[in-house]
Amino acid sequence: MFLFGLGTIPLMIAVIYLGRFTKGNFRKNIQKAIPVFVFLLEFYLFKRFRFTLYIYFRTSFIFCGR
Numbered sequence: 001m002f003l004f005g006l007g008t009i010p011l012m013i014a015v016i017y018l019g020r021f022t023k024g025n026f027r028k029n030i031q032k033a034i035p036v037f038v039f040l041l042e043f044y045l046f047k048r049f050r051f052t053l054y055i056y057f058r059t060s061f062i063f064c065g066r
Contacts, residue, residue, distance in 0.1 A: 022030070
């Protein structure tokens with residue numbers, strides 16, 4: 001956990017400082033891209049969850065003899 005924090009803190013600081021230097025069109029493009037990335041992440045996590053449930057129930061039927 002400590003190593004994760006060591007990598008995360010500098011990244012957050014870099015984002016803060018880079019945010020001050022971005023202007024105009026670049027910032028607008030980033031703001032337009034954020035909902036797309038959120039949707040793609042949501043879709044990926046949903047599909048992974050459904051696949052995990054499928055594997056769980058599939059194996060439980062096999063081991064239960066059904």
